[in-house]
Amino acid sequence: MVKLTVLSVLLALGATASAQCGANNPPVQVTGSSGNYRATQNGNQIYSGGDYRLAIQTALDRASSGQRVAVFASGSIGANTILVGSGKILEVCGTLNVGNRSGRGAIESTDTQNAEIRYLTMTGNPYFGLRFFGTRGLRLGELNLNLSGGMGIRFERDKAANSDVKMGIIRVTGAGSHAVETWNINGLEIDQVIARNVGECGLLLQKVTNARVNLVDGDNVAAGNGYATLRFANENGKLNGGYPTNVYINRVKSRGGGRGIFCVSQSGGAQIDNIDLANNGNNAILIENCYNVNIRGGTINGGGEVRLAARTEFANSRDITITAQVNNNSVRESPCADNSNFYISGNARMNVC
Incomplete structure (x- = not known):
């Protein structure tokens, strides 16, 4: 597997190895502070006033395709939405505080080609921090979502599908729902999803094909419910x-919270190279009605049991391989899957077919 790095993602975004937010004097800029914002393009003023959202939206709308829009100012957009169109490049170098707009994202890019959000720091309690559908060539760089509720990133279920999506480092803290929820993507690359104190999933993949993820790292994710640091669902990987x-x-790390890894509802086609799971409050791993899932190595210490299962409404689990050192835990297969393979070391209690 080809491992992704922040550098490789930034290079794919057209940035340099030493790139920083707002470096090299971007042609379109938003500056100022509360009540007094200014947007310029090539040094010419295109907005002046007290509306932070309007300053950013004006800058994006006026920018030519491929021009960088650097938002140096911090402020609040309230329960409103910033739209990133095709070919637009957004870098938020200040802090963007957002409100909750029902069913909508604080930042959206929909039915677009080659839109980019290279840098972002967001605070607040959005419905969705960022919302996408119908994108091709979408690029997300280094995003820090320090939330007090809501969902981090959402790719919509019932809208147009996406292709060729790349993400760098996505850090989400404090979301009440998922850190990153994806639907309907063919061709997804992610360097890292780092989720802290998140109510539901760290990374949720649904109807995603041809995906490569370097790291999913969750701490206190999905506490008290059935979600997981990493979850495959709804025919994910069916190709x-x-x-x-x-x-x-490449790697899944999970501490505390709910489940570590959860595969469900006719998903599969997945290879996980290395796991590091400890003290998960629900199953360390639950694989249920999934097909061709291969966990190739790593460690599990404590937490809920490792379980291979199936419900009667779907075809039985099949072609499942789990290789791991498991301590202070148990491994259980019920009902028996078709072609299950367990290579378990450590002191785990075993109850498999």
């Missing part, structure tokens, strides 16, 4: 009617 391996995860 051309089958489940050839096409979802590659």
Whole structure:
């Protein structure tokens, strides 16, 4: 598996190895402070006033395709939405505080090509921090979402599908729902999703094919519920009617919270190279009605049991391999899967077929 790095993602975004937010005097800028914001393009003023959102939106709307828009100012957009159109490049170097607009994102890019959000620091309690659908060539760089509720990133379920999506480091703290929820993406690359004190999933993949993720790292994620640091659901990895391996995860780390890894509802085609799971409050791993899932190594210490299972409404789990050192825990298979393989070391209690 090819490991992604922040540098490789930034290079894919057209940035340099030493790139920083707002470096090299971007042609479109938003400056100022509360009550007094100014947007300029090539040094010419295009907005002046007290509306932070309008200053940013004016800058984006006026920017030519491929021009960088650097927001140096901090402020609040309230329960409103910033739209990032095709070919627009947004860098938020200040802190963007947001409100809650029902069903909408504080930042959205929909039905677009080659939109980019290279840097972002967001605070507040949004419905969705960022919302996407119908994108092609979307690029997300280094995003820090320090939230007090809501969801971090959402790719919509019932809208147009996405292709060729790349993300750098996505850090989400304090979301009441998922840190990153994806639907309907063919071609997804993520360097890191780092979730802290998040109510539901760290990374949730649904109907995603041809995906590569370097790291999913969750601490106190999904406490008290059935979600997980990493979850595959709703036919994730189903490709051309089958489940050839096409979802590659380099490493999953999970501490506390709810489940560590959860595969469910006819998902599969997944390879996870390394796991580091400890003290999960629910299953360390639950694989239920999934097909061709291969966990290739790593450690599990304590927490809820490792379970291979199936519900009767879907075809039985099949072609499952788990290789790990498991201590102070148990491994259970019920009902028996088709072609299950366990290579377990450590002091785990075993109850498998």
